[in-house]
Amino acid sequence: MGRGGQAGRRKGPGWIGLAALLLGMGLRFYRLEAQSLWYDEGTSARLSEGPLRHILESAAQDIHPPLYYVGLHGWTALAGRSEFSLRAFSALTGVLLIAAVGNLTTRLFGREAGGIATLLIAAHPLAVYYAQEVRMYTLLGLWAALHSLFWLAWRQRPRPARALGLLLTGAAGWYTHYVFPAIPTAHFLGMLIDRGHGWSRRLIRWLGLQAWIGLAVLPWAPVAIAQLRQWPAPAPVPLSEALRAILRALGAGITLPPEVPAMTLALPLIGVGMGLMQGSAARPFRSPSASNPAGSWIALLLMASPIGLVLGRGAYREANLKFFMAALPAFVALWAAGLEGIRWIFRKHGGLWGGRLGLAFALGLMLGPVGISLRALYFDPRFARDDYRGLARMLATIVRPGDGILLYAPGQIDVFTYYWPEAPLLPAPMRRPPPPEEIQETLAPALRGRDRLFVLWYGEREADPEGRVEAWLDAHAFRAEERWVGRIRFAVYGLGEPPPRPAPWIRFGEAIRVDGYGMTASPLRPGDVLNLIVRWRVLAPIPVSYKVFIHVRDPEGRPAAQTDREPMGWRRPTTTWRPGEVLEDRYGVWLPATLAPGRYPITIGFYGPDGRRLPVFHNGQPAGEMWEVGTIEVHVR
8 A cells, every 4th residue: 555545544643733732822822912902803802792692783784704703702701801811712713723734634645744734734824823813714714624624524434423514514614704615615626526436426415415504504695695795895906916915825924024035935835836746646535436536636626716716706905815714724734745745755765764854854944934924923013913902001091081082993993992991982974985964963063172182093095085084174173193003093183273363474485475373372281282273375386395394392492392294184285286275274283291381482384305494584574494473381280
């Protein structure tokens, strides 16, 4: 009997599998709560609350099926709802995925390949990443592996227990994620390829099992159809670019830094290629028919089917690389088969120790990109999840009575209130994109009488591609601060109209004149926002794009606080200004919480791309490069 047949009599990956399980458990629980829950995880936490009926109703309003949320609900009822407990459900699922991938690979390619596969999946950065996230993608990978494992066992010997396992894992997969149907599709294609004796009878029996799965899924079908219609349609991505990103994710995860050479991906691809070439020699696919396809072809179909489904439906975007957790078990199985082929080649020429050294060499080459990707997963801030925990804690220390918080993206409420349930949240427009009347009716009364507004922008380019909400705020409030926290854009606005003041006969250069202005009256206190309105009259065309700076200057003349940006909230560069036009521009300056009491001059000016400032003229006479608008007094109350 050949090498594959000998491997086929063994039942599992042995001690290597046990070591891999321990390694995988350590990697999945390491720093499990070091990072904040992010947007999608907050949605999972909120949807898993409450009774089962509430979960099903809430999931019907989401874009994913309900099984993960139901499972998370049961888990948290026992383990609690801390960050660690919420993520532990995925981490434990990830440990089960290690065992499932090892057994799937063993059935396809033999025990030695199965042991290698457990090591690969245990340390795989993509598998570790989603095993540390409160989402359903690790569970999707588990159902994909288990459903294929039961299918292979049922094909070999169609016993009732195996048919039951096929039914249960199939229904569970459908109720977990809408990419899962790619797995039974791969099974169907595999059965069409395997046209040996009795294949039509086996196909009919398999279709009968799929009909039972369909009956189990039927109650959710109307909701599923509606949800799939709501899936966002991402911008088209060139096929070559999409395939490179998919192979990079399957080979080294989504946390491999971009500066790592693409050549490192050749290692897993060579392994997969060797797995395809030597799969039939490694271990023929076991079934009643001698002409069944080899394990390599089955694995190829299981890997390619989810990729084809996502690409064919036009659902690919970088954020959806998580969908390919359904393809990862088969990718790892092929990779392991290729490494086993390398071991066998070295063993053939160098004996037992030659084979071991060959395998150790191949695994050693793999450790480089995997180790870099894992380190980035744990420690590189470029790959850290959005820090809602830090934002909530920061805002809880600075928000005062009279302030408000606007979360522009509905799901942000779930994750933000997980960390700060009593946050003073304001209503946000809900329609996508929001019509102007909804913006006015929602925000105008919510902001009335408030002092400061803190905004967390997330995904607003999809929800509001024309930036209507932001434009409304720039026209009715005073943007004072803006910075990125991961993928969240954090902004601070001042509220309240400052009293108007007469035109001061100030001109900037030869083309811009001040027609009037208004400024917050003193006294102010540290942490306040200084609100400033300026009406610019355009005297002549302006060929240069200037930025406006506003400085709160300390006694030494240095900026104690400042705002720099293009006019009209970056919407009207000076190159677009037309002679005769009058623009009312609003600026805010967020005073530092540590600002000492005293009097502070406020200056304003323009500077170009080269840093040079426009000259200022007062009553036609040169007045330097800054206009002193006035002085504020800062008191500590």
